[in-house]
Amino acid sequence: MKRDAAKELYSDYLTGDLDDALKVSVENHLAEDTDSRNEVDAMRRVWTQLDAMPRVDTPAYFHENIMSRLDAELAKETEQSAARKSVWDWRTLFRPRQLAVAATLLIVLLGGVEAIQSQHAALGPLGTIYRWLRPAPPVMPQIMPRVEWKQNMTTGGTLLIGVRGVSQTQSVHFRVQLFAKIKEVENAVRVVGSGEGTLIAGEEGIVELPLPDKPTAADSTLLVTLSSTETPNQGSVNKVVPVSLEPLTTDAAN
Amino acid sequence: MAINPEEQILIDRCKKGDRSAFDVLIRSYEKRVYNLAYRLSGSYDEANDISIDAFLRVFQAVRLFRGDANFSTWLFRIVTNVYLDRRKRTRNKQHLSLEEYIELEENSVSRQIEDTAPTPDLVVEGHERQELLQKAIALLPDYQRTMIVLYHTEGLSYEEIAEVLDLRIGTVKSRLNRARLSLREKLDPVKELFP
Numbered sequence: 001m002k003r004d005a006a007k008e009l010y011s012d013y014l015t016g017d018l019d020d021a022l023k024v025s026v027e028n029h030l031a032e033d034t035d036s037r038n039e040v041d042a043m044r045r046v047w048t049q050l051d052a053m054p055r056v057d058t059p060a061y062f063h064e065n066i067m068s069r070l071d072a073e074l075a076k077e078t079e080q081s082a083a084r085k086s087v088w089d090w091r092t093l094f095r096p097r098q099l100a101v102a103a104t105l106l107i108v109l110l111g112g113v114e115a116i117q118s119q120h121a122a123l124g125p126l127g128t129i130y131r132w133l134r135p136a137p138p139v140m141p142q143i144m145p146r147v148e149w150k151q152n153m154t155t156g157g158t159l160l161i162g163v164r165g166v167s168q169t170q171s172v173h174f175r176v177q178l179f180a181k182i183k184e185v186e187n188a189v190r191v192v193g194s195g196e197g198t199l200i201a202g203e204e205g206i207v208e209l210p211l212p213d214k215p216t217a218a219d220s221t222l223l224v225t226l227s228s229t230e231t232p233n234q235g236s237v238n239k240v241v242p243v244s245l246e247p248l249t250t251d252a253a254n
Numbered sequence: 255m256a257i258n259p260e261e262q263i264l265i266d267r268c269k270k271g272d273r274s275a276f277d278v279l280i281r282s283y284e285k286r287v288y289n290l291a292y293r294l295s296g297s298y299d300e301a302n303d304i305s306i307d308a309f310l311r312v313f314q315a316v317r318l319f320r321g322d323a324n325f326s327t328w329l330f331r332i333v334t335n336v337y338l339d340r341r342k343r344t345r346n347k348q349h350l351s352l353e354e355y356i357e358l359e360e361n362s363v364s365r366q367i368e369d370t371a372p373t374p375d376l377v378v379e380g381h382e383r384q385e386l387l388q389k390a391i392a393l394l395p396d397y398q399r400t401m402i403v404l405y406h407t408e409g410l411s412y413e414e415i416a417e418v419l420d421l422r423i424g425t426v427k428s429r430l431n432r433a434r435l436s437l438r439e440k441l442d443p444v445k446e447l448f449p
Contacts, residue, residue: 011431043438045448050406058288
């Protein structure tokens, strides 16, 4: 048996836990190797001393110190528990469970309110939150533009477009554009006049377009574009209203 | 494994937060815990701190004690863990002492420092020998020291040590053998004191 292999067995040899074959092998090795024998003897002596190590006494008031520390810890826990109950801690909102509950509530809220979207104004504060998160598309006012042609004394005249109607939820601007059809190119038009105004309650917004000739439905197209840019999270919203140029009333000549 | 019925009652009461039951329960273990902590740390002050921390941890965790092992085994595991946790925290703050060794896994290389201590023949046998033994134990790596202390000074069986340290019995046996060999090497310079 080699020395390193024998070393692994020293403890079991000293406790008598080796089977007979291994015990004989170790003893043969020890009989041949003086250093190993000395090592085992030294190990046995140290072992004896280890087993004889005396017990040390606990310090004075050891037990009392443990119990007083325990009492202090219990008092601290009670105090912290009371503090947690009495003071709302905003950090609790960010614990995983609270976040999950909040997310679930939000989903339910949005889903439920989606179903009654048209009634969200009646939801009070919840409706405000909903409108902020999911703004309803703006309802553009219904307009019936008034169009008149004012013939000049000499040549040309002025096309007058009056627009009336006010949105309840947002400020609405309107833009009037008169397009002349280009005969040579199918579906092609060019702008021959434009003007802008704002819809104001109780008033008619008027745009005047000076033109060389009285436009007709055959050669021109008149569009009024309503636009709102004040709806949160919605961007610009437009509504295009074609205006008939027939029959076009003609005012008295200037 | 069987727990003393009276002890089981105390443990059950402790699980409900009964302070007075804890008071009674720990009295029978205080000295063993303190000794284990002392043999592991080699310091009376540290043994005091380790013991108190361990008992507080026991009170906080006793409701998790399932009774699969002896209460003492479970308690010793907590003491050992408290000691090892503290060692981890203070490892970087350690200073070298004259008798310190640089631990290289299983082997150790002693620093070449002149020994100005009294020569062996002047050392009075008895408690001086025990002091040397304690110092040699303190030079062992943590895992070897824990093995030596649990087996030799606390008298735990291989099976109990395996439970305390969550190791297989074969591992406990082989590590304990190496720990004894290592301890003998460290005591080799003063072997005359261990006839």
